Amino acid sequence: MTFTSLRDFSVFTNHEIPFPIIVAQGRAPGTVILNLNSTLFEINAYELGSWDPSLYAFTDLKYIGTNVTNGFPDENDKCIAGLDNTGYIFGTSSTLFNQGLLQLNTTGLPSVIQDLVADFLEGVSEDKNDIAEYYPNPFYKTEWAGVDSIVEDTSLYLVDGGEDKENIPLVPLIQPEREVDFIMAYDNSMDTLQGWPNGLSMVKTYERQFTSQSNHTAFPYVPDSETFLNLNLTAKPTFFGCYSFNLTGLMEEVGTDYVPPVIVYVANRPFTFESNTSTYQMSYENEEKLAMIENGFAVSTRKNLTLDAEYRACIGCAILQRSRERLGMPLGPQCQKCFDKYCWDGSLDSSDSHNINFTADGMTNGSDTTNASSGSCRLLFGKNSFVSTWGIIIGIFVVCMTGF
Structure with a gap:
């Protein structure tokens, strides 16, 4: 349809x-x-x-x-x-074709190819075709x-909409007029060299509330990208803004009485499929499509609740948290157990993290190898051509966006 x-x-x-x-x-x-x-x-x-x-x-x-x-x-x-x-x-x-021009120097392509591609992309940009x-x-x-x-x-x-690095479209949802209490934030960004998320989108939305574009919106505290990786905050769902009493200072700083929602952050992981494919992969075989969907289901459900049979209850606790706080109701033992497991506790570890590795259940580990595919960079020679009195010039198009 x-x-x-x-x-x-x-x-x-x-x-x-x-x-x-x-x-x-x-x-x-x-x-x-x-x-x-x-x-x-x-x-x-x-x-x-x-x-x-x-x-x-x-x-x-x-x-x-x-x-x-x-x-x-x-x-x-x-x-x-x-x-x-x-x-x-x-x-x-x-x-987002202009991003190819902006990040061309990071692709590692030979200089002669970079020059050809840059000429092409600059022409696209000048003609406003991007x-x-x-x-x-x-x-x-x-x-x-x-x-x-x-x-x-x-x-x-x-x-x-993600060219400012806010790949998760959170800003419309945190407007005070919408009175949103809870957000499921799925991150499929290609932030790392291996093409996996590192929480950068969350960081950028957090930083935006302190800019001139804030409009008195508030977003819960989040750590830096290195902490997201080092503390395994991308390895399992992580809850941010669990307790509104911890956000009063933030709300005063941005000048609002709006309590930001609880954010459940879920990062892309290779539970059943290497789902870190390039943004610019233009076609998929049916088997790849089904495998991608299956992996998405595994990411969303903690491998169909096999990693945590109580995960559904924990999501329910996060959904109802703001309502519970407004009513002054106690948290309860089940929700306390969930929040102890999934809420970010404010810890930081900003040391450099270069390897994003996975064990069988999707957690990061400290080895020097990775099960994830390392290449998210592709150079395609397109079929588009430009005809002139001098003949046919092949248009070269770069779709290599390491880290975007």
């Missing part, structure tokens, strides 16, 4: 009342680097916009094809619908925006 819009998708799956939210980053024309001060956009079934102070505005997704000024149609009573295409929106949050262009700009001349670059251009330029 094909869905032409996010609204259609949401209605079709309304039995479980899902609310899809896709994130993208605003990218100013002529730039390729994004950071935590970049404007983060969310696209849901009804709206496109941002909670960030740089914009702090939303528009009806159904009518994003309408020419507007400060939110009002340029032609009275004339609105254009039908541009909220699901494929284009999904593609918006996948436009961004999603929304024309007309639905926020043109809006009075709510805090920066001119968003509102002065007749087009809105968006790229992959």
Whole structure:
């Protein structure tokens, strides 16, 4: 079945009342680097916009094809619908080709190949083919925006929502208006040399609350990436923000009375399949697809509860924790046992960690070898070609993104 819009998708799956939210980053024309001060956009079934102070505005997704000024149609009573295409929106949050240019020097490719690829990618960037262009700009001349670059251009330029290293789209979920108590955060990032997560996305979301884009959101304390690895916080589900009384100082620092949700962090692990495939692997055999899904099930369920038969109860404790705290109810022995097992206790170990290794049950160990595949770098010679009076020039495309 094909869905032409996010609204259609949401209605079709309304039995479980899902609310899809896709994130993208605003990218100013002529730039390729994004950071935590970049404007983060969310696209849901009804709206496109941002909670960030740089914009702090939303528009009806159904009518994003309408020419507007400060939110009002340029032609009275004339609105254009039908541009909220699901494929284009999904593609918006996948436009990360400029990262190939930014990380080209880390690939280890011969210099002559790097030069050829750089020329190609620079041409793609200059032609704006590595961004999603929304024309007309639905926020043109809006009075709510805090920066001119968003509102002065007749087009809105968006790229992959994880280009600021926040691969887990947490920011829309921690907005105080949504009053979220609990989040399951699945991390499938390629952070390490072996292509596994190291908690960097959590770190970046934590750091973002202290930037100008915070908007008084709060996110629980998390350790640095080295601690995530050294203390095995990526080896099993880890709960963050378990006790709200430990977050009062953080809330005061960011200027909010909003208690951030409990975050259950679950990192990708090779329980049944080497699931650290490249972001740029464009096709999979059916056997690979099924194996990837099977491994995802194992990661989500602690190997179908064989590693912890009480894991379901522990998830239930995390879901109800904020409600329990608001009601002043005691934690109870079962939940106390769960929190003692899964909650991060604030310990740190920031020593360098170079090897990400696995035992049979998915835990890290101290050996010098790894069961994980070490190569996440691929160089493809694409089929695309460019015809000129001098003949055919083969376009070389790099999809080698070590560490992204």
